[in-house]
Amino acid sequence: MYLHQDWRVLTVGDGDLSFSWSIFKDLAVTQLTASVLDDKDTLAAKYSQNQMASLNANGVKVFHGLDICDKDCFPASLYNAFDLVIFQFPLIPAFSSKAEFESKGKLHKNTLNRLLIWRFLQHSFDYFLDPKGKQLAYVTSKDVKPYSHWNIENLTPNPQQVGFKGWVEFQQLDFPSYQLRNVDRDKVLKSTASKTYVWGNNHCDYAELNLTPSNKHQANYCNLCGKGPFFTEDDRQVHTHSAFHLRLAGYEQLWQAYLTQNEQINLELFHSN
Ligand SMILES: C[S@@+](CC[C@H](N)C(=O)[O-])C[C@H]1O[C@@H](n2cnc3c(N)ncnc32)[C@H](O)[C@@H]1O
Incomplete structure (x- = not known):
């Protein structure tokens, strides 16, 4: 994954915050802002080991309750402020009840997971990325089913301005402090072949990222x-x-x-x- 130390980076849906901690500590990306869907208490209860305290102690802002699908919850301080937005292993949480499933329009999980990535891309480019910055969005996902059934490379909400630029293999070893976490439970997932998919502005040059089409x-x-x-x-x-x-x-x-x-x-x- 190509990460420049000078870039302003926002992480989205970072479960236990260990990815954010890893890019701060292992890769020295210091202009970092982290965000998670869970509030503080839920995160602490779900992941007994988490990196909330380490990030806070190092002055990295962590935004809780940031639902990437809901633009009404985005803090204005995050608007147009980043070069790169990253969502590692997006996955919708499991439904807690039949009523919750029905409230989501009874949509197939495949459709809901695509929608999560679609909204991530739409909102990253519309709200978080600085129009004068690098204008990049990364999604890392496993290269096995069901994830490989989401047709990620063709999820591009605004193709007039934004395009899929290619992918790189995700190398877990580059991120020693990062543990991939289960969406709902305090469980570390085993590392599987994964790809980081990259979208960028149609008018920018991304040759330095060395992407595979x-x-x-x-x-x-x-x-x-x-x-x-x-x-x-x-x-x-x-x-x-x-x-x-x-x-x-x-x-x-x-x-x-x-x-x-x-x-x-x-x-x-x-x-x-
Ligand atoms: C498989 S976990 C991966 C967690 C973490 N990114 C990692 O790499 O370990 C999927 C993550 O997606 C987050 N997520 C699901 N829906 C979301 C949404 N609407 N907005 C933000 N995050 C979301 C969940 O909270 C969960 O942390």
Whole structure:
């Protein structure tokens, strides 16, 4: 993961705050602001070992209760203030009840996790990134299912201004003080092959980041699964009818239906005003 020591960095959804602590302590990124979804008491109760005190002792501001999906909770002091916003291993919390599931519109988990990343990107570029800064957003996610079924590289909310720039392999060993934590429990997760996906402004140059482009955006590859290259139309057809592709196509359909429906709601609101 490319991190410049002079960059102003905001972390989002940093469970026990050990990632923020690691980039501060191990990588000397000092212009750092950390944020977590949980309030102080919930975080302390959930993760007996956490880095709240270490960050506070070193003057790193930690914002609690920052729900990246809810722009009404964003502190104005964070507006346009960062070069890079990072969300490590985004994952929606488990539903505590059937009522909670129903309150989220009975959406499939795949759709809800895509929506979490979508909002993260939308809000990072709309609220947190300095238009005159580096304009970067990173999402690290495991390269195994169900995470690899989220089609992360194609989640770009405002493609006129922002584009997916590529990925780098996430090297856990570069972050000795970081422990990947479970979304709901005090459990350290084993490290699995993971990628850091990178989005940036369409008018900026990111050559220094040395990113690998996604197969999904190469000719002769499937833009949904990244499989290929296909040398003949028959090759492509065999893939398009495979169980793997059909499964991802099903998730994609749910996501596109969500987006279409949402846009309609927004349009209706617009017309009724
Ligand atoms: C698998 S855990 C990863 C935790 C931490 N980032 C790490 O790398 O250890 C997923 C994290 O996403 C956070 N999260 C889920 N929904 C969120 C939201 N709407 N806003 C901010 N954080 C969220 C959870 O609080 C949880 O800490």
